[in-house]
Each structure stands twice: as structure tokens, then as C-alpha cells.
Amino acid sequence: MAKEMEGDNRKRRALARAAREEGHRASEAAVSLGSSKQRRHAEHAERAEQNGPPPEGAHKPGPHAPRPQEAPAPEPAWPRRPPPTGDNTPDTGALRLRYRELVTSAADQIGADFDTARDAARATVAVLARTVDEAGRRRLLDVVPAELTQEQDLSTPLGQADVIGFVREVSEQLHCPPEQGRRRAEAVFLAITEQSPGVLGELHLPDELEELTRPPQPGGGLVGPDGHTAAIDDEELRAALRRLPDWTGDSRAITRTLVLPPDQLERVLLRLDRLKQELGRGPRISRPDERTAQFAVRTTNAGAVTAIDIDLALRVDEAITQANAGLA
Template identity: 30%
Template sequence: MRYQHLVETVRGRAALDSTARARAATSVVLTTLAHCLAPADRHRVAERLPGLLAPAVEVPGQRERRHGEDLLVEIGQRLHTTPERARYLGQAVLGVLREEQPDLVDQLRDQLSTDLLDVLAPAGQPAWLAESTRPDVPTRLSDADVAAALRRLTGWTGDRSAISRTVSLPDDRLTPLVNRVQRVAAREFNDHAHVERGRGWVRFTLSTQRGAVTAPDVALAARIDQVVSGFGSGGRPGPAR
């Protein structure tokens, strides 16, 4: 098993945008798992890995007890991403190891608790859960990310495919509101909101052209909330339609 081949395979499997991020993900996943192994088991695993990866599992200290979800939180913190993306990255790393050295993964399975391995079992999650850092390709948010964002916004609903807000206003104020929102979207975000209108209401919908919600969409939604508040609606949601 060659180090560069393993890292590049992880990069492709996790849809990461650089080899450096694939190296970091591979090392962090292995280091976090290593803390859950006894020192002697860490050494045996290190002997089976490419030399450049061995230090990732030769960590000091005694075996630590962790639950599966705690493992995801720790991986996410180390990689500055969410637990859900950490799950996908862990699945990618172990999936590649399983293909390259199935007996090594079997060895880990014997030494780690079922709880830890279950959260990293391959689940066929879409590759975009592995976070992108390219500024021209914003990361698509997961259902959990979108749900958390909706709790911070005013009157928005939706899921990871799109979010929308319907606002009630007198008809003579709808056009100025829509114009203001679209100016903000164009100037500050190089984007636009999809708009639907009816008598006394307007609905703004945000998503990328690929049918997903990204962090810039959430930021634009927050700015729309500010604009709507400035038009005196008090942030009151419009009728469900």
C-alpha cells in the first residue's frame, strides 16, 4: 500500500479539492481512532501502514473510551467541519483502507467497539458531504446544517435542496421590497433570489443552480431578513402557499 496512492484515492472518494486536505483527513481519522486503541495495538497498526502514516497512529497515552458520536465530533473539530461531514470523511478513509488492506480493517474491527465502527460504516452518502474549500464551489449544506440555519433565520422553511420565506406586505410595498432584495443579492452576493408574488405576499426562494443550499444562500437569507425588517413587516411570515 503506497502512501500517495492511498491519499489520492481518499481524495477522489471524498471529493476533496486538494491532496493536502486528503492527507489531513486521512491522518486525523487515523489519529482519532488510534486514541481508542491500546498502545500495543497502535504499534501493530502502524507497522501495517505506509511509513508516512505510521506517526498518525503512534500517539502517546493509554486507551481512551469514546462513543461513536463523540468520535465524529472530535474528527470534525480537528478538521474544522461538521460531525456529518466528519462521518463521511471517516467512511472514505476506512473504505479505502478496506480495499487496500482488508485484514487491517478486520484487525481494527476486532480492537474497536462496535459503536465506533458503526458510525464510520459505509453508508453511500453523497460525495458533497466532504467539504469543499474552493471559493467558486461553495459547500452544499446537509439537512442538519440547513435545519440549524433555519432556526437562526426568520420565517424561512425548506431543506437542503432550497429554502424560502413568504412575507406579507401591502401591495404597494411589494415591488420596492423585491427591488431592494435583488439589489442586495446582486451587489453583495453576485446572486439573485427566485421571486413569486401574489396579492399581499411575496416569496423568496434560494438555492444554487444545482438544486442545493450553500452557506452563501444562508447568508443571503439573513440579509433578506434585514431588508424585510426595514420595510416594517416586523419579520412576520406570510401565508403558507
């Protein structure tokens, strides 16, 4: 019997080799050692397909068994569903002034960078909150951007609730002269009014502060805390000239002399002309010769140098640099 099985196996192997040489698999020619089992598996699969699924068993639910509940699909993050009908609660956040637009507008008014204008807006809003009554404070906090009120003292009443006290408090927070403090507060008020013309009126400002909300007079001149143009003192002048190494002068006027090839000098003067149109004022310019220009700044109605003259001198220096002019 064993010899007979061995002969059968040898025969199958020979037939399998022959099938492979002809490009077929041994199982396709039914000559592999397991071919009989493969045929039985194929026949079983064919019967199962004809007879349908096997009958239900102990662990298989029947066709009438209850199906498990499927988890509901998650609610999409977008688009959001509209609020329920009849919900008329106002969205105060949607009514807030726009932070970046407000600060940028104030920066343009005072000719400063974004950070300086942001600090001015924070100080002005904080002092304003301490000046108005409780109803005005709540209204103010409803509309101003949260970035301007975070970590601020908004409730301690201001000791002197008039223009001088308001400007003094803003200036102390900004560490700047009162003239600059007033100008920066006015710029913030103007930026608020540009976005929401009626909001300052809703705060019921003291009558003494109304003048801070009026548009600045043309010409760009700074005024002191009491509304009159104020000169800087000698110490402030020395500090300003340290920031303006190319300028010289005293409390009456500061000057700068620029010597350049004529074509470069003309480029500078054109840029300064655009600066004058932008600010409403510019330096007095004299031309001793075609290669030389002398610039002088002072506030005429004060007969002296004011804080805005220092700002103007800084802008003149920036214009010279932007014109790509090298000193000769």
C-alpha cells in the same frame, strides 16, 4: 684541434640543412651534433631488449618476492544480494499501505484536493490509534504509511470512545463541522479497506465504531455524528455563501441562476450530468427558457442544507468553469 672541431661542426650543419631540404630530419641522416649519442642510445636499447630486464638491485624485488595484497572490489549497489537462507523475519515496511494511493482514494471519496484528504487521513489515523487497545495500535502503526503518523499524538486515550466522540475529535483536528468530519473519517476507512480489506478487523475496533467502516449509502448524503443527516446552522451557512458568491438562499435551500447562449448552456448541463453520475447526486435543474438554468441544492431527508450540499455547490461552480462558460 679546435679549428678541426669547428670545421666538423660546420660540415655537419651544412649536411643537416641539405637533409632538411630533402624532407628528412638531421638525426635520420646521422648528421646532427648529437647523432653519435643517439646511435649509442639506440644500441643500448637493442641490447637491453635482447638480454632481458636488468638484474635485481637493492630496492627492486626479485621474481620470488611476495606480491602486495590487492584491495577487494567494492560490493555493487545493485543488484542487492538476497537475504541469508533461513532469515524469515517479516519486512513490515513492505506490508505498509501505499501513502499516495490511500490519500488519493480518500480525496476522490470526499471530492476534495490532495492536501485536504491528507489532513483527514492524518486526523483519522491519529484518533483511531488513541481509540484501539495497545495491540491494535501496534498493528495500525505497522501498516499505515509513516507520513500519516509523524508528529502525532497516538497514545493519549480518547475520552469518549464511541462514534460521536470519535467524529468530534476528528472534526476538531480538521476545524470542520462534525458532518464533514464524519464523512472524511468514513472516506479514510474506505480507502484503507480498499488496499487491505482485513486490516480494520484486526484492530479490534469498539463496536460503537463499526458503522464508520461500512461503505457510505448511495446518494452521497452527509450524516451527523450520530448517523442522521444534520443541517448546517445559520453561521455555517453565511460562511458557506461567502465561498459561493453566485449562490443565494437560506437554511432550506441554496440556488444559483445561470444565463448563457444555448450552446454554452448545453455544454455546462452535459458536464453537470457527468458530475451527477460521479457523485450519485446533483443539483435540481429547472429551465425557464433556452438561455437560462436554475440550480438548487438541499438534502431532502433533512429538509435543509447540509454540509454535502455546500460541497455539491462548489463542484457545480467548478463544472461551470471547466466548461469554459462565461457569464452573460
